[in-house]
Amino acid sequence: MKKSVILGAATIAGLAAGAAVAGTVDDVKARGKLNCGVTTGLVGFAAPDANGEWQGFDVSLCRAVAAAVLGDANAVEFVPTTGKTRFTALASGEIDMLARNTTWTFSRDVDLKFEFTGVNYYDGQGFMVPKALGVSSAKELDGATVCIQTGTTTELNLADFFRSNNISYEPVPIETNAEAQQQYLAGACDVYTTDASGLAATRATFEAPDEHVLLPEIISKEPLGPLVRHGDHEWGDVVRWTLNALVSAEELGVTSANIDELSAGTENPEINRLLGTEGTLGEMLGLDADWAAKAIKAGGNYGEVFAKNIGEETPIGLARGLNAQWTEGGLLYSPPFR
């Protein structure tokens, strides 16, 4: 009898292990919902609006992936994560993908066992100070008190920057952007440092944004992108090529306005392959033929998503800069859909 119990336990353990390695694509389809990790609230990138709907640049990517896999841009469960909890949430399977302005670094990719599926925003770490402080360069910040989100690459860059410039500072570690904002506005720290895009987004929510300046120094490279767990390459491909589809759509002039017209078939074979009227790209991914069309319809192409959430017309007012298409001097460069 003992033996059968042990065998039974082993069988159950084996089944559980088998279930765990089944593809995330199938899990998401079976669940009917995509669990997407986002920030706890950074206006423009991911924050709930007045109606409690999540909006933003990173949120749009989650919605595009949900549309590509499930055909419904609203079938997303947004899981707010802090700089500290995000990797545990992803590694433990609580979320299927993480779209939380996360910097692609060697150790996160190789040592933490995650797979970055591309870059959706090329960023760098900057400093914000009140204008009244009269500081014009980060090198004048000797002895300043600096608010910093703990558990981020910015924490390490900050230590390196001040060390290499041989100036001192007092770090004030903080869990979330909202707390940092509170401490910064109360004057409990002189400087707030994080990715320049995050600073612009935070400043846009201030009562008097004009009273704060971003210093000219950008002290690091911060390629921000979505990531998934190591080892599930099918799912990694889905997320990677959904992002690429949005980028390619902008390059090829496919917008949410003309997509229905173009889906009927065009003279350009690359557009046809992207939108699924030609070739079997969707099938190769294990998705419907019009997966990319659905993803683009969810929020528009990359340019539209950018303009709507963080572009120059919005209060955040970020220029395209490095995030322009390669044809316009930027770094966005999608591999071909072939």
Added chain:
Amino acid sequence: MTTLTDPPKEQFRLSMLLYDTRYRSATIQVIALIGFMLLAAWIISNTIQNLEALGKPVEFGFFGESASYDINQRLLEYDSRDSHLRAAFIGLLNTLVVAVLGCITATIVGVMVGVLRLSNNWLIARIMTVYVEMFRNVPVLLWIVLAMAILIEGLPAPNAFRGENPTASMDLFNSVAVTNRGVYIPEFLFSRSLGDVHLFGASSLRFDISLDLIAFLIVLGGSIFSMRKVSAWAAAKQESTGDRPKTWHIQLGILFVPLIILMAALGFHLGYPELKGFNFKGGTHMRNSLIALWLALSLYTAAFIAEIVRAGILAISKGQTEAASALGLRPGRTMRLVILPQALRVIIPPMISNYLNLTKNSSLAIAVGYMDITGTLGGITMNQTGRELECVLLLMLVYLCISLSISAVMNWYNNSVKLVER
């Protein structure tokens, strides 16, 4: 006539393990123990295997790598090039600082509140009841966050001290600056310092001890020893003559004169904080995070201690008070000489668990950005290296050691005050 014969020697049979009541319970315990150990072994080996499958074998080598992050409150020298182990050590000291400060404050406040709650003054007793109920029934995390919010929003920023017409000014003859970044108090400086002793060379646990402090402690210890001698002499005199000589002025002299001489010899002076650049420089900086955590933890725990003290006093029969009054003891002396020594026996054991609670609750420090060991080892180090299991195991071990040490000390104290039976 009967002959006595030895009873037949009982032979041990295997089945007796189960059917003989003398052995049965041992058999069951052994089986249960084996089962438990198998379960534990299965869980451990499963974890190790799964981690290896993930490509994250359990190893502690990362502790030697450089931490690359800065810590604001460091009692020993530390910079971002030091190792993760060093960072954890700095965090451990921060945990101990807040735990020790918290335990002392909680005891003082708790004893006062507990005694006052039994006061005959209606108003004071009610106010203490409100205090106890308020702090005992709201989670400590909320008190910590509230304390931090009040400190940040309610106090002036350093730049309010600047300019022609500053809106804030320093307190206590320009020696203390209360800002929303913390409180800057004068620091002790010695112009003829004896220097430091360096322990453990260049390892992660290197430690500097100030010889000034050691000299101070030696002199203080000597003074206290002499004071006890004087007390013993006074007690002996009281025994033989019935009169207790007045000794308080001698005691004060013994306590303070040698210390003052030592301070003068070392060139003692105070270093005052001064507004320089962005912040105050000089003086000792007690950060907001430390003050908020310390205040909230001690006030919260004090509410529990107050109840324990009250229970301890109420546990002493009223006859003791009456007997003491009949002997002519005044109420203060009754409390000090008759009630409290007996109440302590009831108070100490639950007090231990409150000290342990306070120490463990200090791991909520990250809510206000206080860099304790949970913030360094269990926070930034864990996040940057991705070694969750190793960090958490080590963190648990550290808290276990701290708690067991507190228990050991308090149990020793409990043994020394408990009733000696003859």
